[in-house]
Amino acid sequence: DRVLLTGVINISVPVRSVCVCLCFHVTGARVVVSARTYADFTPQATFDIKKCDLHKLEEGPPLQAVLTREEGLQYYRTMQTIRRMELKADQLYKQKIIRGFCHLYDGQEACAVGIETGINLSDHLITAYRAHGYTLTRGGTVREIMAELTGRRGGIAKGKGGSMHMYTKHFYGGNGIVGAQVPLGAGVALACKYLGNNEICVCLYGDGAANQGQIFETYNMASLWKLPCIFICENNKYGMGTSVERAAASTDYYKRGDFIPGLRLDGMDVLCVREATKFAAEHCRSGKGPILMELQTYRYHGHSMSDPGVSYRTREEIQEVRSKSDPISMLKDRMLSNNMASVEELKEIDVEVRKEIEDAAQFATTDPEPPLDDLCNHIFYNDPPMEVRGTNPWTKLKSVS
């Protein structure tokens, strides 16, 4: 847990002026608030959320979600951080400071944030390559993430992994091979069951990956062995440039687990995602075996930075989602219309987030690249130092664990 900032905000409210002191944890579901609020902000409100489509389930998550002011501010901050971080990455990529693959997550923030609020940091999570958002929610810092994208020694993987290979505690990446992370996630769940630690594994994949054979192999074993695994399909409607209708004989991804119960829900609504995740986590922890969630979401960027994202979908479609279903706007509107926060307060958060991103980008562009001595390190764990052949027979490089 990290205390990111302590700020003093003066808010003028018609009746009286207010002094508010807030401490935020950006990562994790827990928020500590030491607030002296005399405000007449609503401390919490109940929101109706869309009903989930159910598969092989008698009942689903609740139709209402309670959101406290603190939670709302935290979700807002985290989603905004992911949004701005991804946009900054876009910028740096166009400046050629980030290279190679860069798969951006903007638009899908409610998924990463909602899921994390439904589980604990002691639970486990694995996803595919569109992983920057999850690296953050799982405990990574913006600095380390950006420095990894720019390939510097301060990167979360010391510059050796790049965009698709970021790891933190109980977060197994960042995986480049489509679908390969799904059996891995079930394996993590197997370990949870084996060790009897009441932890679960959230195992994510996209609509493109959903047709992979190894995923069906995994459904089978997870179900047979009742592994505590939440399979989550982030359906953003396009597998690279191929729309779901052109790739899948059945686009009811929440039903594709067949014998595995499933839910389909609005992945743009952080509260929907949270409630469904809580529901799914409870299902797994009670020993019922795996469960499948399909989050209907959308990515604003193309598949990766080399894809403009408009050859297979229209700008109008993208614009429509942005104006009608943006996850951050949705939360903001909810909070403002229920007097749970003020416009100025949220703007203040925006400013802080922007600064954090700027500082991180500054670090990411000025931190030195990894030293050449590091080239051959980390081949093996817990092994004595060894020699590695260089590019020619006379070059012998050193490798330490």
Add this chain to the structure above:
Amino acid sequence: MNTLLIVLLIIMEISQIHFLYVTVRDALNQALDEELERDERVFLLGEEVAQYDGAYKVSRGLWKKYGDKRIIDTPITEMGFAGIAVGAAMAGLRPICEFMTFNFSMQAIDQVINSAAKTYYMSAGLQPVPIVFRGPNGASAGVAAQHSQCFAAWYGHCPGLKVVSPWSAEDAKGLLKSAIRDDNPVVFLENELMYGVPFEMSEEAQSKDFLLPIGKAKIERQGNHVTLVSHSRMVSLCLDAAAVLAKEGIECEVINMRTIRPLDAEAIETSVMKTNHLITVEGGWPQFGVGAEILARIMEGPAFNFLDAPAVRVTGVDIPMPYAKILEDNSIPQIKDIIFSVKKTLNV
């Protein structure tokens, strides 16, 4: 006669000489049993490993002893269960993933290479993967093309993996125990034709803490005239060929590689600097194979200047494995091929 025997036995008991003959299969079984007992996190998964006692009976008795939690029968879904095994290793367990033969590992090779081998490096040391992939490798008898491939070169190619290829029962036991205790992905290439072969097991090897180091070759037979380097079943053929050649006054030094990766180039170089002649013997195909790598290393290293003749390889024939016995027999090295190659190299 009987008294003589009794006297002999008494002498043996007193002097604590215990000759124990153990098959490779039983040695593997012992290694698995001992490591399962020693560390709760170790478990075995694969097709037919539990209730069937193992397709080749290597895991006989283990399910009865350790139960469903630690000996897991999987469906016939290699890519899936190999991935599950790797994930379990990432989350802190120590899985042993059995491929019924390594031919089937091709279905799962992405998990072995991209998920297991590369992860510690990609994560810059954050995520180790302590897993063993084991199973029979290479040619068997009459199982034809799809079931006879040797994967030593394929896996030996990849950084991040350790690749082990035992020959004897002691090799099997000591190396498997080391592989299981190793915190890195190890590909353990057994050989079906060796499973039933008994070897003398020394007192030391009978201990529960008997380990053999990965990455160190063993000189099975000393000699001065030519170095024969081999792994797995071909070591037997080299020793047989050496016995025949010894009658003609040619003394072969036979090196049992034990490990494919990391390759013990030093042991081979030291031997070549003594014998001045090198022949590698393997069951796999010649192109880009284990022998090719050894020869390249010798070229690049200090031993080159000690060669009196070009180093050569004896390998399987460059064809998919045929079925008919006469064809199969002629698809892999025979003792006469080794003898022929030695004589050509020595120009005798």
